[in-house]
Amino acid sequence: MQSLVIVAHGSHLNPDSSAPTYAHADTIRASGAFDEVRTGFWKEEPHLREVLRTVEGDEIYVVPLFISEGYFTEEVIPRELRLAGWDVSEWDSDGISADQATLVAEDIDREVHYCGPVGTHRAMSDVIVRRAESVTDDPDVGEGFGLAVVGHGTERNANSAKAIEYHADRIRERDRFDEVRTLYMDEEPEVDDLPEHFESEDVVLVPLFIADGYHTQEDIPEDVGLCEDYRDGYDVPTAVDDTRIWYAGAVGTEPLMADVILERAADAGADLDDAVATVRETTRVATGD
Amino acid sequence: MPETSTDGVPTAAIDVDLPGDAFDALLAAVSADGSSDAPAIDFEGLRATREDGATVIEVDGERFRAESERDLHEVASDHAAHVTNWHFYERVAGADTPRRAFVRWLEAAEDRSVEARYAALAEGIVREWGQLRVTTTLTDRGDRRYDVRHADDATAAVDDLDAHEKPRDAREIVTFDADGRYRPLKTAPTLRAGWVFPDLDHRDVYEVVEAIYPATVANWHRERGGRLDVDHWRETMDRQSGIYGVVQTWDRGEGHEHVNWVAEACCADSQCLKRREWQYDDETELDVDGGDGVFPCREPCSLVVSAARKWTRLEGEDEQSYEFTLTPSEKEQLEAIIDAVADGRTEAIREADLKDPANRYRARFLRAKRFDEEGNLPGVPTDDGS
The missing domain is CATH 3.30.70.2320 (Alpha-Beta Plaits)
Structure with a gap:
């Protein structure tokens, strides 16, 4: 029996924090790829500490719904899941290349496949592009558009910027958007100065965050100048100086994120049949045909 | 065909039709392995053994010998409660999981015989789990069905409640309280009422409970086994x-x-x-x-x-002494305001209930009278108690 456990941060204050986790879990359940799909959280219930005891299967894949490798994926989650003998060297990662480690979870005395975070998987580049398609409602968006991939920055975690640069590079290589740039909230180049960094009239701004919350709903819209006060709301697109900014909100809310979760599990050995193809199809932007 | 007769209550008094899948499972179980001395089935009053090419079925000690599949079907049909009970727990509900233990608890399986339980299930067996009320009933094929609702809606008709079928609907129910506020703690006693899952199977009843009170069944199960x-x-x-x-x-x-x-x-x-x-x-x-x-x-x-x-x-701060001037009623009012906030009672205080010390006008009056322009109680400054 094959089980998927999606682990995420969650929030004591904001119900939107766990909403993407639940949405992607539902998409994957509907795909039939796993016999069971469970969700566990740091700040909600079931807690990371107790989620594994709700799992009935014997082939267990744990996928962290986090953007980068760092404190949570390397320290908090393995500790709370009680992964015996965990050491970050198990992933043998350069900061963005964690794949999986197979360890016994002491809580249930069964092996689990502990996967790298979704945010550093190569398929995440596709989600960023899909997010741009969604917000522009154009499955072919690219020509005449710039793409700004926005992250928190390196203040707390050097790997955070690595992940953002990695995806921006990959998307740039596809030659789809006129320009692709990375911007940050707490370091240069700053998202506040977005128009200065783009020549394109239209720029899609995709924040590399798992869920909508304070940063994506309040900070970034105000910093970029989409609105004076986030409570006033803003249009998509909104013109700032001479740039029309298509603000996408957290990339993690994009339905295609379910695909990255599946790919993480597949890389760790999960048998998914055609679920990946199904999820890619069912989450795509309509062409209007 | 009965080898013995008893004066006990016949199981047939409980009107269960033996479904084909339960009989097929019974047939498979008694046909599986004739070499072992262990009974093919030994579960809650139902025993099945092979004996000289025939199948011997015992139901609460009463023996029946079935020479043919047709005989076996007749015996099984006469004792459909025991057969469906075995089939449900040993073939459908699965191995020793928290989920199986929970559905057994829901119908108080450890406390009653199959006959007594089936009679009670006809009426519905009610259990409470936190603020949930779960009622287990039986179909005429021996399947368990479950009604899950808020305990406050115990007597409400299904039509008067917001009815759901899919366990995932429970997520919306647990996320916000009756006032639309986010519930960060799922086991807080603030589950809103007014909804029902009227007809769940044993898998979905577990999923609904898991969504509303995550991991509580798993922890309860461990505790019952002395392994918490x-x-x-x-x-x-x-x-x-x-x-x-x-x-x-x-x-x-x-x-x-x-x-x-x-x-x-x-x-x-x-x-x-x-x-x-x-x-x-x-x-x-x-x-x-x-x-x-x-x-x-x-x-x-x-x-x-x-x-x-x-x-x-x-709590890392040092304590300091402050001196304020308050009337006795004002001191009591401060205590009442703290109580009202701590007990979540402020919303219930009526607008014009000036008798309640935590009434808004009473609090505003106290603030107008006693606070200085900086919003402090006058006297020793907050940060200068040294």
């Missing part, structure tokens, strides 16, 4: 890191009174329906009651850890 792993306050705080690491400084070897206060503030039944089993450490019990919940709390939850972080900082 309790992590006390000290262990839980000791493993915190990052911004929560600071809580380790709150235990200074000066007793555990502060943890009593935390438990009284956060873990009372009025705040959380879990029964607190964690203590200060494995040698030091807390002095406050752990509550009466069905399901246990095995370690300080993330809300308690977050709150402890805040209190660690606040």
Whole structure:
């Protein structure tokens, strides 16, 4: 029996924090790829500490719904899941290349496949592009558009910027958007100065965050100048100086994120049949045909 | 065909038609392996053995010998309750999982014979789990069906409630309370009423309960088996890191009174329906009651850890003496306001109920009279008590 456990941060204050986790879990359940799909959280219930005891299967894949490798994926989650003998060297990662480690979870005395975070998987580049398609409602968006991939920055975690640069590079290589740039909230180049960094009239701004919350709903819209006060709301697109900014909100809310979760599990050995193809199809932007 | 007759109540009094899948499973079980001496089936009053090429079925000690498949079908049909009961628990509900234990608890399976249980299931067996009321009933094919609703809606007709079929609908129900506020703690006694899952199967009833009270069944199951792993306050705080690491400084070897206060503030039944089993450490019990919940709390939850972080900082301050001038009624009013906030009573205080010391106009009057322009109580400044 094959089980998927999606682990995420969650929030004591904001119900939107766990909403993407639940949405992607539902998409994957509907795909039939796993016999069971469970969700566990740091700040909600079931807690990371107790989620594994709700799992009935014997082939267990744990996928962290986090953007980068760092404190949570390397320290908090393995500790709370009680992964015996965990050491970050198990992933043998350069900061963005964690794949999986197979360890016994002491809580249930069964092996689990502990996967790298979704945010550093190569398929995440596709989600960023899909997010741009969604917000522009154009499955072919690219020509005449710039793409700004926005992250928190390196203040707390050097790997955070690595992940953002990695995806921006990959998307740039596809030659789809006129320009692709990375911007940050707490370091240069700053998202506040977005128009200065783009020549394109239209720029899609995709924040590399798992869920909508304070940063994506309040900070970034105000910093970029989409609105004076986030409570006033803003249009998509909104013109700032001479740039029309298509603000996408957290990339993690994009339905295609379910695909990255599946790919993480597949890389760790999960048998998914055609679920990946199904999820890619069912989450795509309509062409209007 | 009966080898013996008894004066017991015939199972046929409970009107269950033997479904084909239950009979097929019975046939498969008795045909499977004739070499073993162990009975093919031995479950809650139903025994099946092979004997000289025939199948011997015992139902609560009464023996029947079936020479042919047709005989067996007749015996099984006459005792459809026992056969469907075996089939449900040994072939459908699965192995020794928390889920199986829970559905057995729902119908009080450990406490009653199959006959008594099937008779009770005809009426519906009711259990409460936190604020949930779960009613188990039986179809005429021996399938269990479950009605899950808020305990406050015990007598409501299904048509008067918002009816759901899919377990995932429970997520919306648990996310917001009756006032639309986000519920960060799923076991808080703030589950809203007005909804029902009227017709769930054994898998979905578990999923609904899991969505509403996550991991409570798993922990309850471990506790029943004497395997609940309790992590006390000290262990839980000791493993915190990052911004929560600071809580380790709150235990200074000066007793555990502060943890009593935390438990009284956060873990009372009025705040959380879990029964607190964690203590200060494995040698030091807390002095406050752990509550009466069905399901246990095995370690300080993330809300308690977050709150402890805040209190660690606040409790690091030195105490100071302040001198204010208040009338006796004003002092009592301050106490009443704290009580009203702590008991979540402020919304219930009527607009014009000036008799209630925590009434808004009363509080505004006190503020107008006693606060200075900076919003402080006059007297010794807040930050100058040295």
